[in-house]
Amino acid sequence: MHFNPYGGVAAEIAARLVNAGPDQDLEQLLVAAGYRPVGPIDPRQEAELRSWIKELDAVFSNPSVEVLNALLAETTHRPYISTHDGRAPHLHYSQETAPIDERVKAYTAFGLATLFCEEPTRIGRCDRDGCDIVFIDTSRNGKRRFCSTRCSTRVHVAQHRRRHPA
Template sequence: MHFNPYGGAAAELAAALVNADPADELLDVLKASDYKPLGSLDARQERDVRDWIERLRQVFREPAVDLLNDLLAQSSTTHYISTHDGRAPHLHYAREDAPTDVRLKAYTAAGMAALFCEDAGRIGWCDREGCDTVFVDTSRNGKRRFCSTKCANRVAVAAHRHRQAG
């Protein structure tokens, strides 16, 4: 499925943040996700982003209009059309010179909202019991249930063993 840039990359960044080990440096997670422009985070901003990640986790667990509207309201800044880097005109939800935490919140809120509006079923939480990994379902048919092939295989093997034992 083709998502707009906010519904795709921004929602995938939200998933990467939710899935990141809390001990990981947030800037390292952002760098690994190729988030740009990357700035710095002071201690207050880092706490705010970690709180934000917990709110994103709630959206992955139970995607809902109210939760997403709250995220959008809390991250709202001035929307504008940008043509940076020779790209076609596209929306930005925060100023490029805004602090990293402000841009990150606006970007992930807009991404999750765009994804929800396109197809809320694409916001996923792994179906394997005990797995807390979230994902954005970019499969063609939108029927993904597991975060990885490894989790899907574990469930399939367990089901097979259960049938064989029964």
């Protein structure tokens, strides 16, 4: 499925942040996800992003208008049209010169909100008991229930074994 840059890439970055371990380097995560420019993340920004990750996690547990509006209310920037790097006009939700934590907060909040408005069922958390991995469902039919084939297989094998004991 094709998503616009905010509903797709930004929402995917939100999922990557939520899935990040407490010791994972957030600067490297953002760069690997294609978010630029990142620059060094200082300790205050790191703490702010870690706090933001907890708020993003709530969206994957309960994607709702209320939860997403609360996230959007925490971003203090005005959208504007940008044409940087020779790209076609596109929206930005924070100034390019804003601190990284503010830019990531605006980007991920608007990304999840855009995706929710377009396809609210595409924001997911793995259905396997004990797995807390979140994902953005980019499948063609939009019916994804698991974070990976591995989790899906584990659930289906367990169901099969319950139905057909040895």
